[in-house]
Amino acid sequence: MKITDIKIRKTKEDTKLKAFIDVTLDNLLIIHGIKLVKSDKGFIVCMPSIKKDEKYLDIVHPANAEFRKYLTDEIVTKYQELVNKK
Template identity: 45%
Template sequence: MDITDIRIRKINLESKMKAIVSVTFDNALVVHDIKVIEGADKLFVAMPSRKTPEGEYKDIAHPINSEMRDALETSILEKYQSALLTETEQAEVPADPTV
């Protein structure tokens, strides 16, 4: 199964939840609401989840093995860093006074 698209849907630098991401696999399946979270020492990826009646959170979808988890997390975090660079570069471009 190949990751064919990653879309950073929302970036929020003011909270521990840094971004919300959608990932498409094989141009056939999309998983929404994957989160990029700021942990104690690094960023990590949290899969979409729901709260149970007991107050616990259970993943709705998640990788079955560590190889897929590592590939997914690496791809998402690379795309997130790229989106941050693009956002920063756009913020640094001075406004054109002639417009």
């Protein structure tokens, strides 16, 4: 499965939450509401989730570490390209 489009909506620069992301996979499936968060260790991609019994549960998530890395790398690269265009 390949990422065919990434749409980024930046947030305020003074927060840890840097952007909301929509990812299209194989021009067939769109995942809305992915969050890009900046931590002390780098960027974290947070999948869409719901709160249930004081816990957050992912609605959708990568099935393996390889796809999670691919997804994270593509999102972070696209975000950095957008930020560096200024």
